[in-house]
Amino acid sequence: MFCIVDEDISRRTIALSIRTGKLTARALAWALRTAGRKLQKEAHKTPHGRQSVRQLMKQGEATNSLPVEAPRQFDRVARRWNVDYAFYKNGDGKYLLFFKSKQADAITACFGEYSRRVLDRPRVRRVPILERMKRAGELLRQRPPKERAKEAEREER
Numbered sequence: 001m002f003c004i005v006d007e008d009i010s011r012r013t014i015a016l017s018i019r020t021g022k023l024t025a026r027a028l029a030w031a032l033r034t035a036g037r038k039l040q041k042e043a044h045k046t047p048h049g050r051q052s053v054r055q056l057m058k059q060g061e062a063t064n065s066l067p068v069e070a071p072r073q074f075d076r077v078a079r080r081w082n083v084d085y086a087f088y089k090n091g092d093g094k095y096l097l098f099f100k101s102k103q104a105d106a107i108t109a110c111f112g113e114y115s116r117r118v119l120d121r122p123r124v125r126r127v128p129i130l131e132r133m134k135r136a137g138e139l140l141r142q143r144p145p146k147e148r149a150k151e152a153e154r155e156e157r
Contacts, residue, residue: 062101
C-alpha cells in the first residue's frame with residue numbers, strides 16, 4: 001500500500017511512503033509505477049465549467065469574449081449547457097465572458113437563455129431594509145407630534 005504524502009507544486013520532488021514488511025526492489029518498482037500512473041492521471045485532467053481566465057487560456061484553444069452584466073445568473077444557466085467559460089472583471093459591475101471558440105454554438109444557446117432570464121427579471125429591485133427604515137423615520141418626523149398630557153390622578157383614601 002502506498003500514499004503520496006507531499007507533492008511539490010513544480011512537480012520536481014515527490015515524497016512517497018510505503019508500508020511493507022520487507023522492502024524489495026519489486027515492491028519499490030511497483031510503488032513508483034503506481035505513483036507515476038496516479039500523477040499522469042491527475043496531469044491530464046482539464047477543468048470544465050467555470051474556471052479562471054488563466055486556466056482557460058492554458059488549454060491552448062482559441063477563445064472569444066462577450067460582455068455580461070450578471071455573472072451569477074449566467075453561472076446557473078451555463079451549468080446546464082456544460083460549457084467551459086471564465087469571467088474577467090473589467091469595470092464597476094462589468095464583466096467579460098471568455099469561452100472556447102469550439103463551443104460557440106452551445107454558448108449562443110446558453111446566452112440566449114441567459115438574456116431571456118435577465119430581461120424577464122423585474123426592473124424594480126427590492127428596497128433594502130435600511131432605506132425603508134430611513135424613509136419611515138422621515139415620515140414620522142413629518143407628522144405633527146402628539147400632545148402628551150400627564151394627568152396625575154390620585155385617589156384619596
